[in-house]
Amino acid sequence: MESKTAVICPPDLTLRPLSLKVEKLLALPVIKVFRAWTTEFDLWFAAPGSLLGKPEPNCPFYFETFYGGIRHPHYGRFLSIEEPHRVEMTWITGASGTRGAETLLTIELVPHEVGTFIKLTHAGFADTASRDLHNEAWPLILGQLHERMSRPAD
Structure with missing residues (x-):
């Protein structure tokens, strides 16, 4: 699933330089974490x-989450995919998320003796409040990824 396709209209983050980085060690194989970010969003997040x-x-994607009884639509498009080590995508949510800004999410996966070291970079926030909200949320979301993807298959 190595991508060599030129990106159509890459996001312009020039006027939105705010970003964050989150790193976490997951006791999961790299390929499992890669699939979680590409084909298995609905097993842990969506x-x-x-x-x-x-x-x-x-290619665009869409999914929704429910938190606090509220529906949260997520939109974006995949920009590049380097199986099983890197996924880059745009990420757009509503007023309680990116505030409609097209942000850039980069997931880097590094094999580790106990699983996968994930480096998540999220860039292009319109304001500090949105960035700070995501800076608090991403560690919890990565914890959810680990918990749900560690369960035995039904």
Whole structure:
């Protein structure tokens, strides 16, 4: 799933330089974490049955989450995919997330003796409040990824 396709309209983050980085060691194989970010969002993050799209460069995706009884749509498009080590995508959510700004999410996966070291970079926030909210949320979300993807298959 190595991508060599040129990105159509890469996001321009020039006027939105705010970013964050989160790193976490997951006791999961690299390929499992890679699939979690490409084809298995609905096993750990997206509401079941809400995932649309396919993990290919320039292809859009959609899914929704439910938190606090509220529906949170997530939109974006895959920019580059280097199986099993890197995924880059745009990430757009509503007023309680990116505030409609097209942000850039980069996931880097490094094999480690106990699993996978994940480096998540999220860039292009419109304001500090949105960045800070995501800076608090991403460690919890990565913990959820670890918990849900560690469960034995049904």
